[in-house]
Amino acid sequence: MSYPQPIDLVVRGGTVVNADWQGAADVLIGGGKVLGVVEPGAYRSAQPPGTTEIDASGRLVLPGGVDPHCHVGFTSGDFTSLDDYLQATTAAVFGGTTTIVDFAIPRPGENPADVAAAQRAKAEQGLCDSALHACVVEWDDTVPEQLRSLTADGIVTVKMFTTYRGETMADEKTILNVMTTLRDLGGMVVIHCEADHIIADTQERGEAAGTIGACHHADTRPELAENASVAEILAIAESVAAPVYFVHQSTPEAVDLVARARGRGVRAFTETVAHHLTLDDTAYAGPHPERFVCCPPLRDAGTVAGLRSRVLMGQVATIGSDHCCYDTAQKESVSHDVRAMPNGLPGVETRMPVVFSELVVKGGLPAGRFVEVMCANPARLNGLYPRKGVIAPGSDADLAVWDPAVTRTVRSANLHMATDYTPYEGMQITGWPETVVVGGRLVVAAGRLTAPEPLGRHLRSGPLSRSLVC
Ligand SMILES: [Zn+2]
Known part of the structure; x- marks a missing residue:
């Protein structure tokens, strides 16, 4: 041979x-x-x-892990998460992950393509390779051309949000327009779904009642806000026959909505993240509730068990980390008001070991399925397969x-x-x-x-196939 x-x-x-x-x-x-x-x-x-x-x-x-959801040096509100590409990818490789997919999220007034170009240039500081999701917040006449140039340049997934009004939230028509445009370009919207109006109302009532601190975080972002938003976004995707990928789904109901839509032929995909599968809302009653503030919040134990069962049933396409590396001081500085807090948990290093231990060793998930949700499917859904996600x-x-x-x-x-x-x-x-x-x-x-020299490459994703299945 x-x-x-x-x-x-x-x-x-x-x-x-x-x-x-x-x-x-x-x-x-x-x-x-x-x-x-x-x-x-x-x-x-x-x-x-x-x-x-x-x-x-x-x-x-x-195969080295492919983390489909990883924020590196991310600025939101008054806070910037604390790592650069070298630090994030060093942590990743120690945890068995060898490809990360980061986000290029514009601040108000910034242009998505410019932000993506700046973020992409950081890839060479990494110990391993990385790819990017772009992000669109507002629709204007320049967006279709920006999406064309981004997809031609190997950035085929675009993050959108139905929450964080005034920062990254997009309205439904903008989401529909971006989905439709990407459908024809071989791309896909990846979306954070929580109905902002429901959360804003819950938080106003929490403020009036004096229950708006970190220990009340789970109550301020109820499950029904996520489920309602997922249903709406699925309807938009179905109406325009566009693929859609839901990041960090945290409730079994939301996963089931996606599974039912797939049964009707909608190209819809569920990502869960390690902390929603392994931690629950009792963390908010502990001594450091602020350390666990993430969106969606940690859910109650029954919801966590239901979410795990969806992984075992084969309804979850990928498991990411939603890594966002703030420290305790940043989190504590505004822990009296969750609306001002930096959201997110560090997790790029622990994603693979925690999910292996909890779902494979304790939960009976076959090792091949572990590789599918941690490596192969994240590569497929980001246009990186079979370069990544398989040993072949x-x-x-x-x-x-x-x-x-x-x-x-x-x-x-x-x-x-x-x-x-x-x-x-x-x-x-x-x-x-x-x-x-x-x-x-x-x-x-x-x-x-043993090899500290950064040789990371920005990965150009291929167009996502129209027959995309996982
Ligand atoms: Zn995220």
Whole structure:
């Protein structure tokens, strides 16, 4: 067997897990790409001396994680999250994630294409590759041309919001127009759904009652606000036959609305995020409620169980982190009023281990399904498959050698995110990445960074197929 490049790295003796296949195999790597996935030992006789080997015996060999929802250095209101590309991607690779999809979100008055160009230039500061979602807030005559140039340039997904009035919220006609335009360009709207008018009213009543602080956060953003908004956006997508991707769905009802729409032929997709599947609203009764303020909020235990069951039932396409790296001081400074708070939790590093431990080890999710929702589907839905999200000849050589049995206690001090806390402090996690390869380079080994040089690339996404299915 000959390969298009010399083999310079072999991952030997492990169990390769792709979304659709798993088995004992060696992975041959050269020139930053996977060259072959071969029977164990098949290559050994022809192996030149000096080829680097990673012994993966007793381990899983997973495609590097693709985090479809990651905010890096994000400014919202008076606050900017605390990491840059090097910090965010360093944390990502320690957690087994080797591709992140960040957002280019305009501030009022800024132009979506300009913001995307500025954010895209930061990719080279990363330890791993990254892609971008653009964002449209207001419709005007220039938007169709901006969307044309963005999609031609490899940015095919556009974030929109039905909340945060006066900042990033778009009206329904703007959402319809952007969906229709992207439908014809091979793109897709990715949308944060919470009905702003319901939340604003709930928060006004909370203010009058003196219940607007961080400990009341869950009450200020009720589940029905999310469910109502998802129903409305699905109706718009269905009416114009456009694909739509719902970020961070936090209620089983919202997931079920999407599943029913898919049954009618709507190309609609559910993303959930790790913290909505693993934490609940009792966190707001604890000593640091502000550390758990995110939107949508953490839900009650029954809702969390219902959401997990939707993952097991195959109704969830992707699991992201919604990583947003604020620290305790930023969160505490306005914790008396959730309307002023920086929303979001640090999570790019913990996404893969937490979901593996809670859903695979404890919940019975098959490892192949884990790879599907953490790696393959996020790559597909961002136009990055099969370059990312699978271990197969021709794919980028991004992978994680995963110890499925090791148990560790999560401590913020042992993590690499640019903040002073983790929402998972003290949690026992079974299953961690041991060795991480990015673009054929050994980047993490034995808990240490072995290749600190930033060689990240901005990934140009391909157009999303009209037959997009997950
Ligand atoms: Zn987000």
